Amino acid sequence: MRSLKIVCLSLAICSFAWAASQNPILAAMQSELDRSMQNLRMEEQERPYFLSYLVTDQTYVTVEASLGAITQSDESRNHRLSVDLRVGSYELDNSGVKKQRWSYDPDEWKYSNMQVPIDDDTIGLKHQLWLATDYAYKKAVEDFSKKAREIALNPEDEERPPDFSQEDPEVYIGDEAKIAADRKEWEPRIMRCSALFAEYEDILISRVRFDAQAKTAYFVSSEGSKIQDGDLLYSLEIESSTRAEDGMPLRDFRRFYSYDGTFDEAQIEAEITRMAERLVTLKDTEACEQYAGPVLIEAQASGAFVSAVLAPLLNADKKLWEKGGGLQDKVGQRVILPSISVYDDPTIDTYKGLTLVGHYRFDDQGVAAQKVNLIERGVLNGFLLSRSPVKGFDKSNGHSRDGGVEIGNLILESSAPQSFARLKSRLIAECKKQGRPYGLLVTSVRLPESRSGRRIIYSFSGESEGEGRRVLGQFQPVAVYKVYTDGSEELLRGVQVLSSSPLATLGKIIAVGNDPGAWSTSFGTGSVVAPSILLSELEVRKTKEGMRTLPILPPPGE
Amino acid sequence: MRAKILLVIALPGFATLWAGANPILSTMQAELDRSMEKLQLEGEKPPYFISYLLVDREEFSTRASLGALMDADDEHYRFLNVQVRVGDYTFDNIPAPEDVYSYDEDKQKQDEEYAKVPVPLTDEADLLRHALWLATDMRYKWALKQYADKEGQRAREVVEERSDDFSRSEPVTYIGDKASYSIEKAKWEEKVKEYSALFKEYPEILESRVSFSVEARNDYFASSEGSQIQHGKVSYWLLISASTKSPDGMWVRSFRNFFGWAEEDLPSEEVVGGEIEALIGEVIALRDAPVMEAYVGPALIQGQAAGVFIHETYGHRMESHRLESKVYGETFKDKMGTRIMPGYIFLYDDPTIKEYQGMPLDGYYLYDDEGIAARRTELVKDGILVNFLCSRRPIKGFPESNGHGRAMMQSVGYGDVPVARQGNLILETSKPTPFPKLKKLLLKECRKQNKPYGLIFVRSEGGGTITSRSYMASYQSNPLLVYRVDARTGQQELVRGVKFGGTPLVSLEKIAATGDDPRVFNGFCGAESGFIPVALVSPSILLSEIEIAKEPAGNQKPPILPPPFGEENGNQSPEM
Missing domain, CATH: 3.30.2290.10 (PmbA/TldD superfamily)
Known part of the structure; x- marks a missing residue:
């Protein structure tokens, strides 16, 4: 009996190791990593204490159409390499050194974010790993000496957090991701959807776009991590725009996501119709005026609001904190309504039937994604962390993404959720209390930018200046209603929210709903779930951007 | 009798019938007609000219390194260029080439909006017409602004003699075959x-x-x-x-x-x-190879490198807008009809040929980006300057285009306004000298000048030239291989780290001999209207004098470890 057990156990280990060594890409990465860690050193200089490689194999398929005709149909594939090499120690290493002066270094642009060849024959991959590691090592040595000198000359407080957290290695061999979408199959479907806009003559520009992205990440580290992880995400984007008579642009973009490439066509068609009719209605509505007062943001739009205002505060971003913009000194203090709790959970991909896109297993430093309780009963508990520890937090919780710290699935819940009807009457009550004739109800928002065209066009997302006040660029309301104290409603167009201190804005949240909606961030790497949110005050004004006259001639007749 | 009459009646409608067979062109015609007839902002000038250019590109590309695939792309995209002119042929809104890309925040926003107009990849008429409508409207309004700006500018400037802004041209009808490829x-x-x-x-x-x-x-x-x-x-x-x-x-x-x-x-x-x-x-x-120091002496520019040399010293200075401008050097402006090169040299630009002595030329095109037929244009005959390369922007003495108005035409905001550019620039000689003889002449010249070395440049990756007045009119060229030749022994040694260059008028006077070995350089040339394919043909050229200077050089050490060896599984440890 006993011997049988032992045999089974060792068989299991053997087969696992066999599976790992069968993957030529990981094996090539491991081989070059080992060689570098063993042998890479310059005379009288530090050796690396840590090295990791992340190779990402990405495939994209895009099909786009407008008014029933295909406007784009592409596919492309690339492989990128990112190297993290550290000299020094976990306490003090070369990371975080800013480039001070311009110098002619042809190596720099070659080796940061390199393209690498991937194939069963791994010589090419090893060759690039060799060159990239060599460059990273030399840079690390230079940066480390700079940093060590700076610290010696500018003594900081004693409790400087370590530069790199201690984490357990991870081994995981998942499936490689392969797109199962055929452009030829998708073209007629996208054409059909886009043709629905044709009957709305008032809509100037419209498009429907299908994107498939397959990403396989290969990660090895000198601590013993070995990860192969594939991800597949499909998205369908709808965009339409027109202008009001006074020249104000009216735009709407919306994106749907799916993990298996299926979309409910009926739902998409309904969404298109809804978007088109809303835009056409907005054309003839009154424009927003300067306003400060209570605002109720309906679910899904509320996710965009949380994404714009709260999410950035929860990232432990050293650079932002150095500028004094963070919540680093508020741990243990109340930052929001006591009934509200906020957590981030990348381990799930749905929430009460809602599709979430911030699901991932490992971040780009190879740390397992973890659920993090960020705010509990209104009190700030912690932050989303990478392997760069910050004061009070010396471990990563697996949120290092795209070179920074990002949310996965951010979820806002309440222990005292109110029905939407109740929130609406509270909105009116708040108006009366403040002596305002009306409050605002935001029922839909759009993405700050679209992927339209071959090049990604960024409209002015982020913040823009205007009369000394900045606009909350990441939160773009589309349909907003004035809600009068007698309960009647009137549609408004051109609403822009003025931004103020995020913490102050959070402090204006006085109630939340029982109706969670999911909102995805612009690049589709994260989701925010939030119910409807009632704020005692937000400042808004009429949008000033992009005013242009309508076309002189009528649309070309049929 | 009746048959004849029918024929006569059919003829004027012939062009329309042809166009009708082409859905894209007929859609364009319809919106052109409507716009010219009706497009006008109250109180403002209507357009006097509108053109549409739709460039359809289908591309497959793939790259590999060391036996493995790096990336691959399969794309099909279209770029719609709309040009609207207000004013008239003598003065209109289109800015001078030197002003085309001056930074303008409003233009940038305009271009962003223009780029959002969806263009169909198929011959689907409705969406194309819709796109033309929106794009023409945007460009017309922008043209009015450009016109007002230009008028304001003109009021302040000293204008010696002003050529027209737009030359006249006969309309052309040509329907060629659709180009396509089938690739495994x-x-x-x-x-x-x-x-x-x-x-x-x-x-x-x-x-x-x-x-x-x-x-x-x-x-x-x-x-x-x-x-x-x-x-x-x-x-x-x-x-x-x-x-x-x-x-x-x-x-x-x-x-x-x-x-x-x-x-x-x-x-x-x-x-x-x-x-x-x-x-x-x-x-x-x-x-x-050893690093070469800065030096001046005789040089033999071989084959391909010679083509690049001619392109950088001379080619760009033949682009007509550079000859009538306060911004450009106007290097050859007053030299028409004078000898600028040795009398055995014949230089011409011919975009109408696809190859030269069996070598394909990438600067071929049938019609330029202003709809003018490409034309073989003789530039230097028996060493005498006879012509310039012209777009539809005339200069004094050159009132017509010779089909050289080109632009990249790939994206809005850069490379979308045609200016005079080269196509296939070809240098021929009536005194072809075999290469060994050229080398002998090189050594002779060295000894005559008491120089220890001569130089031979083989192949080139390109170069650059400065035509603005802000800097000295000059050019530089990056040869791939440079040989230092001992003047006494003729011994050749490869050197690295230098490029050659100089000033155009001086360099052209230093041409001492030409070879019998024409070579083609196919590449891309970048200038005010973006990157376009341009080919250069030239035999080897002997220069009695050229200057070389050092290239910028990195100083990062070569890799510390030896290269990784072959084993896939990394089981064998490499030797150090």
Whole structure:
């Protein structure tokens, strides 16, 4: 009996190791990593204490159409390499050194974010790993000496957090991701959807776009991590725009996501119709005026609001904190309504039937994604962390993404959720209390930018200046209603929210709903779930951007 | 009798019938007609000219390194260019070439909006018409602003003699065949991998890459003057590049590029294999070569490098807008009819030919981007300057286009306004001298000038030239291989780290002899209207004097570890 057990156990280990060594890409990465860690050193200089490689194999398929005709149909594939090499120690290493002066270094642009060849024959991959590691090592040595000198000359407080957290290695061999979408199959479907806009003559520009992205990440580290992880995400984007008579642009973009490439066509068609009719209605509505007062943001739009205002505060971003913009000194203090709790959970991909896109297993430093309780009963508990520890937090919780710290699935819940009807009457009550004739109800928002065209066009997302006040660029309301104290409603167009201190804005949240909606961030790497949110005050004004006259001639007749 | 009458009646409608067979052109015509008839902002000038150019590109490309695939792209996209002119032929809104890309925040926003107008990839008329409507409206309003700006500018400037802004031209109708390719993608992915694998034996070559691409470009042009043009072409490129680092930290590199109009034009595997071997030899030799110091002396510019030399010293200065402007040097403005080169030299630009002595030329095109037929243009005859390259922007003495108005036409905001550009620039000589004799002449010249060395430049990767007045009119050229030749012994030694250059008028006076070995350089030329394919043909040229200077050099050490060895599983540890 006993011997049988032992045999089974060792068989299991053997087969696992066999599976790992069968993957030529990981094996090539491991081989070059080992060689570098063993042998890479310059005379009288530090050796690396840590090295990791992340190779990402990405495939994209895009099909786009407008008014029933295909406007784009592409596919492309690339492989990128990112190297993290550290000299020094976990306490003090070369990371975080800013480039001070311009110098002619042809190596720099070659080796940061390199393209690498991937194939069963791994010589090419090893060759690039060799060159990239060599460059990273030399840079690390230079940066480390700079940093060590700076610290010696500018003594900081004693409790400087370590530069790199201690984490357990991870081994995981998942499936490689392969797109199962055929452009030829998708073209007629996208054409059909886009043709629905044709009957709305008032809509100037419209498009429907299908994107498939397959990403396989290969990660090895000198601590013993070995990860192969594939991800597949499909998205369908709808965009339409027109202008009001006074020249104000009216735009709407919306994106749907799916993990298996299926979309409910009926739902998409309904969404298109809804978007088109809303835009056409907005054309003839009154424009927003300067306003400060209570605002109720309906679910899904509320996710965009949380994404714009709260999410950035929860990232432990050293650079932002150095500028004094963070919540680093508020741990243990109340930052929001006591009934509200906020957590981030990348381990799930749905929430009460809602599709979430911030699901991932490992971040780009190879740390397992973890659920993090960020705010509990209104009190700030912690932050989303990478392997760069910050004061009070010396471990990563697996949120290092795209070179920074990002949310996965951010979820806002309440222990005292109110029905939407109740929130609406509270909105009116708040108006009366403040002596305002009306409050605002935001029922839909759009993405700050679209992927339209071959090049990604960024409209002015982020913040823009205007009369000394900045606009909350990441939160773009589309349909907003004035809600009068007698309960009647009137549609408004051109609403822009003025931004103020995020913490102050959070402090204006006085109630939340029982109706969670999911909102995805612009690049589709994260989701925010939030119910409807009632704020005692937000400042808004009429949008000033992009005013242009309508076309002189009528649309070309049929 | 009746049949004749019918024929006569049919003729004027002939063009329309043809266009009717082409859905894109007829859609364009419809919106052109409507816009010219009705498009006008109250109280403002209407357009006096509108043109549409739709450039359709289908492209497949793939790249490999050391036997493995780097990336691959399969794209089909279209770029719609709309040009609206207000004013009249003598003065309109289109800015002078030097002002086309001056930074303007409002223009940038305009361009962003313009770029959002969806253009169909098929011949689907509704969406195309919709796009033309929106784009024409945007461009018309922008034209009014440009006109007001230009009028304001004119009021302040001293204008000696002003040429018209837009030349007259007869409308053209031409419907060519649609260009397309049929390619086995997998076959080419394998091929680039195989070619790139030839570098595996030489890991001391730090970087090597093989790229293949094929592009089908189809242009559809219609103008309010009545032109209707469709033409297309398919080009094939195979590019091989290799570079490495010398012990002192300098990068050295070389490359080969192959261009063709058909897949069969690309060289066979044996030829490519041989070229790669040669390329490898060059890069390794460069790595070990000594660095050359700054020097002035006689030089022999061989084949391809000579074409680039002519392009940089002379070619750009033949682009007509540079001859009537306060911003450009106007180098050859007053030299028309005078001798600017030795009398045995004949220089012309001919975009109408697809090859020269069997070598494909990538600067070929049938119609330029203003809808004018490409024309063989003689520039220098018996050493005497006789003509310039002209777009539809006339200069004094040159009131008509000769079909050289070109632009990149790939995206809005950059490379979308045509200016006079080269096509296939060709230098021929009535005194061809065999290369060994040229080398002898080189040494003779060295000894005459008491110089210890002469130089030989072989192949070129390109160069640059300055035509603005802000800096001295000058050019530089980057040869791939430079040999230092001992004036007494004739012994040749490869050197690295230098480029050559000078000033155009001086250099052209230093041409001492020309070879019998015309070579083609196919590449891309960048200037005010973006990057466009341009070919250069020239035999070797002997210069009695040229100056060389050092190239910027990195100083990062070569890699610390030796290259990784072959084992896939990494089970064998490499030797140190």
